Amino acid sequence: MIVADLPPRDLQARLKEGLYLRTGPVVSCIRSHSPQLANGIALHYAGHRIESGFADFHVRIDRPDNLRRWFRPQVLFHFDDTPAFHPLPADQAFPMLEWGLNWCVTNHCHQYLIIHAAVLERDGKALLLPAPPGSGKSTLCAGLAHRGWRLLSDELALIAPASGHVVPLPRPVSLKNRSIDILKRFAPEAAFSPTVKDTIKGAVAHMRAPRAALARADETAAPGWIVLPKYADGADLKLQPLTRARGMMALIENAFNFDLHGQRGFNALGRFTDACRCYKLEYGSLEDAIAACEALATTDA
């Protein structure tokens, strides 16, 4: 069964008891009474599978049991019945779920090397875009996901150390501020959530993962390219090859848990980078950046 099989009322009822939602290798049991959250899940997770029996994470997003339940209402993210973050305004329930699920993965899935990177796939090979926030990583990722690349994740590259493959974690793409309108113009066919203003990351909207991302959620991707994106207003396109050492350093600098994997992690990332071509990509136009990635895929193939 997938989420879209549930009529809205059934979905809300299911969320009150706990919805076992599969995203790639992870099943999260989500509980909530929030209608905003139910709407967000109905929109973004329509094609995701519903499971039962075992959940990797039990999370709950609800209003607190105090005055802020009613007065300028807030929501809390509970990880297994313990609040994990400071509360946020109630209209940020869906972004909070997304941030919270990322936190669950980065804090508990250490069987993977986890890199803060967008990942897309072409012909079985992964394109990693490791970058700190504000580099235009999610924007480029959302654009590529509508131009022939399969989305694996917009935030978290899960590298299985033994196989060196990237495991997909297909979830909505988080867009911020100006990139929301850019993507709405670029991919009018995509599904977007209403924009939530004034979050700690500014205005935030999510874009639903394209169908192909879900249909092939079990297919891992071999190492292909490491591209360090850097958006600059009005900049000309510049695609510059990097040494593999620089590429590997970019993965390490953007890793969540490299420190936990010790020697084996170092060796695994080394092997991964050895199988990649590494570039730095400066861009001021999304179309140009996508064309540059397209050229990489066709010339390096």
Added chain:
Amino acid sequence: MKQDLVRFALNDIRRISQLSLHDWDLLVRQARSADLLARLAVLARAAGLLDTVPAQARMHLESALVVAEAQDDAVHREVEHVRVALNAIGITPVLLKGGAYLMAGLPAAQGRLFSDLDILVPQARLPEIEATLMLNGWATTHHDPYDQRYYRQWMHELPPMQHIRRMTVLDVHHAIVPTTADLKPDPAALFAAAQPLPGHPGLSVLAPADMVLHSATHLFYNEEFSHGLRDISDLDLLLRHFMQTPDFWAELLGRARILGLMRPLHYCLRYCSTLLATPVPAAVLAEAARAQGWSDPLIHRLWLRVLASTHPTARRRGTALASLLLYLRAHWHRMPAGLLLYHLCRKSLRPRARSDGQAEV
């Protein structure tokens, strides 16, 4: 019916092969909240059972193993930094708790997660030791004058020190209970019996019996029980290991008598055998119970609650109240009544920094 699956698994790790997928859902959550997921993973791996665990649950055991192994490396490195700094001024630090278990290769180190390193040093040389540690990059963490006085005048340790680059935390103890506490184990007796750490010159650990007594005193005279089951499991593993030495039980009772720690020993033996089926000889249990004097039946019911799994899917009714009452009891033993009243008033009147462990998303 609520089930404490962590105790079920710790009692005999082979039982995990009987668990259903739904049981695993509960076990992973209960073990994670008790800080025992890594220990279960290590035990399951040692018993060759990892492959019998359903794939979904095995991922979490594998993740916990990665964390536990990284921590073992980190502790070895940190101990070496401390050793070099203190050996330079002729001090051989006595490693305590997790650091000692790990460096001594004891089974109680298996999958034990801890956030700081504890050492015991002679009180007479504290000023010199603190200065040396500061020169080597450790700085005090509590800047409030009252906190500094609280530690330096009344406690058995310096305010926790944190390394400015590695961010690791070091607790420097000169005794194993607060100066103001009603128990008075003599640190000189602990140092006299301490043993050099085999294979690690310049480091030592407490004698086996003292190691058990310290761990028991720490658990049963502390005010915080969030790791109660983890601590009972440590004690269980220490006892099961040391009991293989002839005369260990007699030695344990003898040291408890000398150090005045019969009551924590009684609690330790009672709850290890009740909760984790530690094979303590009946005569030893009876002797510890007799020697510790009068025992309140109410307190028994309180301990049973806070030392079992406290995850919502396992905890018994009254666990929160039991924790509160034992918290008050711990303070009662920690300081004389007048000082306790003064301390609690100071603490309640002063605005506290946020320390709820929550982060911004």
